[in-house]
Amino acid sequence: MADALEQDQTHQTLQEVNTALENGMFVHVRRILQDMEPEDIAHLLEASPPKERQVLWQLTDPEEQGEILDELSEDVKDGIVSQMEPEKLAAVTEGMESDDVAYVLRSLSDERYQEVLAQMDATDRHRIEKALAYPEETAGGMMSTDFITIRGDVTADVVLRYLRMKGELPEATDALYVVDEQEKLIGHLSLSALITTQPDIEIRDVMEDSDEAIPVDMDDSEIANLFERRNWISAPVVDANSHLVGRITIDDVVDIIREDAEHSMMSMAGLDDDEDTFAPVLKSARRRSIWLGVNVLAALAAASVSNMFEDTLAQMASIAVLMTIVPSMGGVAGNQTVALVIRGLAVGHIGDSNTRWLLSKEARVGLINGILWATIIGGVVMVWKGNIVLGAIIAGAMLTNLVLAGVAGVTIPILLKKYNIDPALAGGMALTTITDIVGLSVFLGLATIFLI
Helix, strand or coil: CHHHHHHHHHHHHHHHHHHHHHCCCHHHHHHHHHCCCHHHHHHHHHCCCHHHHHHHHHHCCHHHHHHHHHHCCHHHHHHHHCCCCHHHHHHHCCCCCHHHHHHHHCCCCHHHHHHHHHCCCHHHHHHHHHHHCCCCCEHHHHCECCCCEECCCCEHHHHHHHHHHHCCCCCCCCEEEEECCCCEEEEEEEHHHHHHCCCCCEHHHCCEECCCCEECCCEHHHHHHHHHHHCCCEEEEECCCCEEEEEEEHHHHHHHHHHHHHHHHHHCCCCCCCCCCCCCHHHHHHHHHHHHHHHHHHHHHHHHHHHHCHHHHHHCHHHHHHCCHHHHHHHHHHHHHHHHHHHHHHCCCCCCCCHHHHHHHHHHHHHHHHHHHHHHHHHHHHHHHCCHHHHHHHHHHHHHHHHHHHHHHHHHHHHHHHCCCCHHHHHHHHHHHHHHHHHHHHHHHHHHHHCC
16 A cells, blocks of 8 residues: 555656656756655656656756665666766765765776776775775675774773764664774674673673674675575675675665566566666667577477478367467476576575475476376367367377476576576576477377377
């Protein structure tokens, strides 16, 4: 109910803004944008065609543009950033956390990236270069360098006076990190423990050992799984020598979870998860044509099987009528298994220790469903066409293809993952191609042997 109400308000705002832009009421649009939060402005920009988007961007408050860029999807953000001058881009990112600036600048060419860095002061330039030194989809690429460290040999009262002197804490701070003289992480102290500890107690006596720090090279999906299992709000990031280099907060992890979900959904259609809904026509057409070309090759492979049995199809029209049933059922059953396995791989449930058991389980599921639906479809065809042999043939083909679909549904995503190919992108198409080819081959082959 709340989501529906929020969508209605967004549509109303978008309609009001578009009407004002059409009538040249730019001052009115600027006032509307001033009353909106950065994330709402980002949503408005993503919901606007390119021409209106450029006008809206020019009307936004320059002091909020950095936060707006951080909230935009990558495709939309890149389109706006590519039009900004280096000095302007450096100005809007001033004061942002290092991981957010890294997200904004990561898509720039080396030349433009250096031009933007040249506009920053030495401190900002150093922390941004440090953040961009790590791959994007790792702990180092998503961590923030804005955190508070303390020593274990000071008292709680000293730490409290230090925090009062600072005046404010970094966003989403729920713990302070305890380090030694070499800046190695040795523990952490939650804020709740700090304010309930006696003032004269030393930090080392009340801190918790930091035995679950995140390695700087850990994959972002693994990080999201850890946050989900441990119910963390934030977590420290360490390098290979246990030096504290940053921290990851729950807001970054929520973004990863959302991006992974969007990636899985969009990849099924061969689309990038950050693709701009209102991208230019030629750009969208070029991206989609690649995947369409791959699917044409898969379709031609399946069609070549039918072509091999052209004489069989010419002699018996009933076979042509029924030939789509077997591959269709195999494709549906196999994609159910593929979806299950992809999710298992994503959350870390599937590994070498349980792959064989899962393969056996899905083969048995395919066998049970194969027997069930082979019996039903075979019976229907016998009654419908008055041909017992044809009913038995389609039943045999159905059983074979459903068992194969279960086995392939497990094997394909695991093999793709092993060779660093995204299962969400290629798994469904590969599975469908196999079930189409095998289903048609078995059905038409049996029909040729027993009927023609």
